[in-house]
Amino acid sequence: MTYCCAMRLQDGMVFISDTRTNAGVDHISVFRKLYTFGVSNERFIVIQTSGNLATTQAVIGHLQNQLELKLEPNLYSLNTMFEVAELVGHTLRKVIADVTSDTVEQSNYFCSLLVGGQIGGAEMQLYNIYPQGNFICATSDTPYFQIGESKYGKPILDRTLRYDMPLDEAMRCSLISFDSTIRSNVSVGMPLDALIYKKDSLVIPNGKRIYEEDPYFTMISKGWSEALRQGLIELAKPDEDYFQ
């Protein structure tokens, strides 16, 4: 499985992906699922992938190939993030149509993608692209998207994430969301790829790869468990009628 999360907030964007892929529990590998593209001072694009690995790698492969051979349209020639989302959606649809031309069962080859970034002076955008190639756009009401194994890590986001949350706090929130998922589901695993983009900076961040023994992640994980245990103890006890 996979877990990817992306946020489009007032001050910028936060992206995290895990790297575990599995074909059965006895065939586990590490593959990057967070890809960055961009031209400094002009555009910054992130694509995160979930689903069939051959499909997601084919989508990224086609997009990179278009850039390498300067085929039009490509990620660096398009004018808006909306057009970027359209290109990614079309590429995905084409890859799935190709591989399933001789089969009736398309869903085995499905994947989902998150596409976020900023081009020139336009606003940052974040899109959730479905296997059919269509997509939805994040807003200040719903400033985050998840793909893959999303349920374990959703409650912390639903309780604490706000559009105007500072980026460092949003990163902590995402790391907890990942830690909670990894603890409860063995199909999501370290290392993680994390990236913070500051609004209007138009720089391409290197991002950070977080390994299992990462001191900051370990501290966050332990500190959070401790905070929850303490919070639980401090909540008022249930009334006597719970015991009757």
Added chain:
Amino acid sequence: MTYCCAMRLQDGMVFISDTRTNAGVDHISVFRKLYTFGVSNERFIVIQTSGNLATTQAVIGHLQNQLELKLEPNLYSLNTMFEVAELVGHTLRKVIADVTSDTVEQSNYFCSLLVGGQIGGAEMQLYNIYPQGNFICATSDTPYFQIGESKYGKPILDRTLRYDMPLDEAMRCSLISFDSTIRSNVSVGMPLDALIYKKDSLVIPNGKRIYEEDPYFTMISKGWSEALRQGLIELAKPDEDYFQ
């Protein structure tokens, strides 16, 4: 959908179920999914249900019918909780076999059950009964089971629940697990049925029905959100390399 959780701890047992059933988002009803049986000073049995409502009601109906007509074996004639789990499993298997005798697709009629309790001087037991009628038993290593929409509410249990946790704290932990699920998934809903059983008491608790406006539940829900927000702010900020 449904969410049920049961815990077998050092000092006793905790059971909570939601009451929402749905056949599509436009057909939502309230049905009890937590049933208590017992004879004071002799035995206490709880059954929680998830899955096809006709199947779960048929299972409970057969078990009640056996008691009413004093047919053997029944929940009050069996000697151990293991035999109770076997009876429930057999009943479930028979109900599914009956309803699917003319169809190849059994899974539409599947349900899962949690069965917990205590008989005489024997230890408390908690069983997770699968649609096939077989089952597993909770231990001090894994003191809780969930059925239904379990993923949202699992991280809080995995981070904080311990076998030696006091019953009132385990109840708070369960309520948070339910609140987190209800906030993130509309297919699980209030009111909740909650019940605490004290080890060796052999009394049949009435339990508590928790409605949406329940003051204690509201306080727990708000208090927990506040505790998480505060805990998040207090965690150390990520290093500068997260921003590069």
